[in-house]
Amino acid sequence: MVVSSTNPHNKEIAIRRRISSIFNKREDDFSSLREYNDYLEEVEDMTFNLIDGIDVSAIEEKIAKYQEENAEQIMINRARKAEELAAALAASKGQPALTDNDGATNPNSQAGFGAVPQGQYAPTFGGQPRPTGMAPQPLPLGGGDMLGFAGDDKESKRLREEREARAGGWSTEISRKRAHEEAFGSLWVC
Known part of the structure; x- marks a missing residue:
């Protein structure tokens, strides 16, 4: 090809x-x-x-x-990779990995072949997970609504925003210093 x-x-x-x-x-x-x-x-x-x-x-x-x-070995390795992806996905969602002894869906079992719980990902041979069904959308970091937490007053919201900014490396002193440098850097002395 x-x-x-x-x-x-x-x-x-x-x-x-x-x-x-x-x-x-x-x-x-x-x-x-x-x-x-x-x-x-x-x-x-x-x-x-x-x-x-x-x-x-x-x-x-x-x-x-x-x-x-090596067709057989290639397919075995692809299946092994798919099983590992499924196990890693289950582990990331806090679910135990399924085995032959579970009596549940196993990628190698004939009875459970292709059966994936609603909202879960089914591994493909191409290596990329394929969504099946409607998975719930992730919540934004910090939870709550996009404008702040329910029940927050203005002062607690301001304090939280300042802490978040400091955690990201921002400070009012740095901003103030940069503004002064930009202002004085744009002056021309003739």
Whole structure:
């Protein structure tokens, strides 16, 4: 597959995504760190040559041969990555990871294949989670409404805003000093 794009950055991203979905072995798939590093170096060399258009036909043949010989391992690694993404997503939402023993939905079980709770993300083989259903929208930091917390009076709102500004590194002294420097810097002495 030859990627033609006017933007070289988009071309590189497309090539790297494609190569990483095919050459998806991990360190634990190798008997030594040296073998793994050699594998990574070979993959990066092919990626670099594809991006720069160097010997593309030979590299495409090599990729097709690797894909044919390692199709099962590629699919196993994609499934493992999808399971890890699902587990990480469940952990980020405070839910326990599901296993074969749970009797619940497991990405490897035939009964639960494709079944995802409403509002959750279903991992795809492409590596990016796909939304399923209507997930609740995240609340803004600090909670409450956009104009402030319910029941806040003006003084507590002012104090909270000052603390937030100081936490971000802003202070009235810095603003005042900058305003003076800008004002005096714009004066011309003739």
